[in-house]
Amino acid sequence: MKNESDIISLRLLDQTDVVDDFMEWSLDENVSNFFTRGTFLTKKDAKRYITKFIVTHPWFRAICLNGKPIGYICVSPDVGSDRFKGEIGYVLSSKYWGKGIATKAVKMVAATIFVEWPHLVRLEGMVNIDNIRSQRVLEKAGFTREGVLRKYYIFKRKLSDLVMFSLLSTDQLT
Template sequence: MEAEVGEGEISLRSLNLDDIDDFMVWATDDRVSRFCTWETYTSKEEGIKYIKETVIPHPWFRAICFNGRPIGAISVTANSGFDRCRGEVGYVLGSKYWGKGIVTRALSMVVNTIFDEWPHLERLEALVEVGNVGSQRVLEKVGFTREGVLKKYFILKGRSRDMMIFSLLSTHDKTL
């Protein structure tokens, strides 16, 4: 998957161990991890372990690449069992690339293919901390609907958080 953005090309591909140095750029940045469920990485060994144990076996985890180099990641995690019609999207991007429309474009690429790749999905969800206005704007630009606030939804980094839930249905207009 590829798209043009400014002076570079955006693409999605698998993230692998060869990408560890690029991964560590955003994974060690406190500004990037602020709204993430994971803590800021402090060692390359932690990053390697994460890629080996979480990223590689994940059924849909992609690096967001700028001119072929990973600058972030995007994933879709499908539920199983009675709610397998739902999946959750999550994304992260190196702070150097914020505000350039890169995640908006990467997310558009995902939503234009994920319902074909995973036909059992009828709904794609995203949970965003109420204070993460930039991420909320990304979702709305791609066509997600803001459904509401989930008060004290989960504990993140030692405190309960209010989360905004967004959704996109498989019947969405794919011309975005």
């Protein structure tokens, strides 16, 4: 982190965050290299996305540094698996990369999600094979690298590989 007095917190994201904060990481070219949902060119598009997808999402939080949203983190339930699995995803403005913020946010979620969702047994993280920084985030947060899912999804119009990570409710976090 920038300095020891910085406070990282998670909170609900709302329409007021669109003004500058949400647009900052949405328009960040470094982020869009790995962001699968695309970017928002206008605040109106971003507000529409927040209203339609984020407000209704079962577990979605802003990652805040000293109260300012600098990214987000979410856990999505796997609807086809009797709900015992969930997938973690996160985005952080690139000017905050390499400071331990994403790792701390993932650890915060990992420490509470199995309590908040007692039916959850497995939390998965799937990362583009070229996104080495995000792979390190999950490793440092205590996730286990399980392997590569070859040609698993289409990203920017080409078949891409993903690295699968997992954290089980029975895993001991450090």
